[in-house]
Structures are given as structure tokens and as C-alpha cells.
Amino acid sequence: MDRKTLEKQMKLYLNGEMSEPEKVAFENLLADMEIAVEDLPEMHRTARALHTRRRPSPPPELLQNYQQELKTSFADPPLYLRWQKRMAELWRALVIQPSPALRFAEVAFLMILGIYVGRSLLQTPDVVVVEDSYNNSGMFYPNLRGVSEANRDQIREMLFGSEQLLLEIINTGDDEDFDEVEWELNRELADELLKIVVPMQQRAIQLNHPETLRFLSKMEIFLYDMANMESEEVAEALPFLKELVLETSLHLEVRRLMDFYKEETPADLSV
Amino acid sequence: MAPRVKFKTDGKYEDGILLMKNAETDILQQAMSGSRSAFGKLVELHQEKVLYLAYDLMGDWDDAKDAAQETFIRAFQKLSRFEGKSRFSSWLYRITVNLCMDIHRKRKRQATDALDAETEENLPDLKENGSAFRENTLEYTELKGEIDAALTTVSINQRTAVVLKFFHELSVREIADIMECSESTVRIHLFRAMKRLKETLREVA
Structure with a gap:
């Protein structure tokens, strides 16, 4: 037997990993080998000493503290803490680290929501026409809730310009000297208003307000006449225009419509 | 009569400790699913062995107590990594040994x-x-x-x-x-x- 094998056998022997027959055979072998036998009893004694070492006892107070602290550390937490933990886990699973499928579903949901909200914002809302209970005029007020401020301003601008022109005509006396410069300004204004009358008619259709639409239709003819009138024709045509305005009561109608499109109409207040 | 089932432990079949082992396995599964109190029961089962091992390695009761407590805290944090390939007690011993070796090396360096x-x-x-x-x-x-x-x-x-x-x-x-x-x-x-x-x-x- 070479030295390596011998050492290996000795380790097995000292570690107590030999079966009884192997142990006896090995002890017999060692008995024949002077050097190994010299070392073995002392090694054997050391191993026995280690095996029979008395287990030390911890100080009772330390053991008690140790057990108590562990018990406290791993006791069930209060109910609110458990819920807090569950909510944190849910938040983590849904928001911080969602699974790929969940992430896809979340993105799809957000896209659908975005499209829906975007379309709602871009679409003109259906206008609810409410009967005027404010002044019993028999007219209908458009419900302007949801109509943008920019759209209201356009209508107000149209009405304001129209009223200005109509009052100019009514207030000009028959025997008054005709001011050519002033009339040129009126003609320019009529021309400007004529350009926006069509978009305003479309807006009135969208708002589903027949009163506005009717007024704009009448006003369109009037504006056309004014915009295309030559300077030399004005003095002659002015009395007819004045008569036309008074007959059609356009100046009164425009005033009433301007009241409708104030910042807060009676219809807005009634909803 | 209930069938006698054998429970495999480290390659050997031991039926004498079947009930105890099965109970520990159940508790272990509960602990692995996040139950702190179930882990508390496992702590109760192994706390003395871990304390004695820490003492044998550290040679001081106060150090051993700290190391044993740290062992259980680490075990609870890493419980999801326990694959069940070895016994739970062996896994705990491994954590204790690593912890004590770390402390020993740190002190030796210092x-x-x-x-x-x-x-x-x-x-x-x-x-x-x-x-x-x-x-x-x-x-x-x-x-x-x-x-x-x-x-x-x-x-x-x-x-x-x-x-x-x-x-x-x-x-x-x-x-x-x-x-x-x-x-x-x-x-x-x-x-x-x-x-x-x-x-x-x-x-x-």
C-alpha cells in the first residue's frame, strides 16, 4: 500500500466512515506498519476528544432574549401592514414591473382611451335647443355649453359689425350731407363681413339655430348690395336701404341675437 | 390503514421521521408563499441548532446570537432561492457558515x-x-x-x-x-x- 492510499484510508478511519470489517482490516494493517501505528492512537484520542466534547450552554438570559427577539421579528404583522404590502405588490405588478402581456394590455387600453377622448374633444357637440323661458320672446336659444370661446367670438364679431352698419344707415338723415370717406369705410366693412358670412351660416347650422341662420341670410343680401354700391349711387340708394332695414327689423333682430351670444346666455344658466 | 409512504432525505429513505418532515415541508411551502408566521415556526424549529453552530464557529455567545439572528433574516429574504435540493437545515447551516466566515475574515483583516x-x-x-x-x-x-x-x-x-x-x-x-x-x-x-x-x-x- 502506497502512502497516498494509506492516508486516504486513515482519513476514512478517523472520520468514522469505515464499515466494521473495513475498520478491523485497517487496524490489522496499521498494526503491521510501525510509523502509522505511532501516530494513530493520538489522532484517535483527538477524534474521541472532539466527539465527546460537552456542548456549552448559553447564558439563560441571552437565550431568552434571542428566542424572544426572533419570535417578535417573525410574528404576523398587523392587518394594515399586510394590506399595505399587498397594495405595494399590486402596484409593482401592474405599474412598475408588469408582465409583457399586461404591459401590452395597458398600452392598448391607453391608446383606445386616448382615441376616444381625442375624438370627443374634436367633435362638435350636439346642440340642444331650449325654448326661451327667459323673456317669452318665442325664440329658441342655442345651448352653447361645449361651444368653444373662439367660435362664440366669431359670431359676436359678425353680429357687432352688422349692427354697426345697420345703425349707420338708420341714423343717417335724408337731408344730411353725404360723407364719401365715411361711406367708403362702411363699404369696406360690408365687404369684410360678406367674406365671413358663409362660415357663420355653417356655424349656425352646426348650432342648429334657425334664428341666426335666418338673420345671416337676410344680412347677406344687404351686405352684397352695400359692398357693390358705387359712390355716386349711394345718395340715391340710401333712403331705400334705410327703408329696407326698418321693414325687415334687422337692427332689432341683431340686437336680440347679440344678447343670445353673450358670455352667459339664459339657456346656459337654465341648464 | 393509511399507506406507509417513504420520504426521501439526501438519497436515503427514512420513514421514521416522515410525519415531522412532512409537517416541516408544509410549513416551508407556506413560508415560501410569503407567510411570515410560517417562517416563524421554522425559526422555532431550528433556532437552537443555528445558535450553537454560530457559537462553535465564533466562540462567543453575543457574537453567536447576532450571527444567528442575521442568519434567519437573510434566510427569510432569500427564501425564494431555496430550491429544495438539500435539507432546509443544511441550507440554514450554509447561510450561518458563510455569515460567520465573512465576519471572521472581516475581523481578521481589521x-x-x-x-x-x-x-x-x-x-x-x-x-x-x-x-x-x-x-x-x-x-x-x-x-x-x-x-x-x-x-x-x-x-x-x-x-x-x-x-x-x-x-x-x-x-x-x-x-x-x-x-x-x-x-x-x-x-x-x-x-x-x-x-x-x-x-x-x-x-x-
């Missing part, structure tokens, strides 16, 4: 000189108190203090192997599993430790 001086100082005391280790008239049970002191003279790996083998009576295979090395390495640690201990105890005698 105060190598001081530690050496202390070891040197311990040897004369050993000699003074070592009368029990005498040929033919040995009273082995009286050697507790001397053995503990002699263990400080071997390396931490050798000490761990000796402690697990002789004080906790684990097999070489289990020790290899706990120390995360081969069985041959464990045998070498044991053999070298035995030689060293033999020399130290002879000096004492």
Missing part, C-alpha cells in the same frame, strides 16, 4: 496583528490547564475548554469542517454541501485540522 497576539497568549493558558489530556489516563469529558481554545489555532475552514463533523455530527457529504466544496476538500480540511489539533493538544499535555 486586526490581524491583534488576533495573532491573542492566539499566542492563549497557548500558555492551554498548557496550564491541559493536564486532562494525558496518555492512558484521559478524562475526555474534561477537555471542553482546551478543545475550544485549540480550535482557534486552526483556519476557519478547518474549524468549520471540524465543528460540523464532530459537534453537529454531519456527514462529509452534508459538510461539503454546506461549505460548497467537494467531499475531498472537506476530508483534507478535517485531516489537517486533526493533525494541528493533535499537535496543539500534545503541547497542552
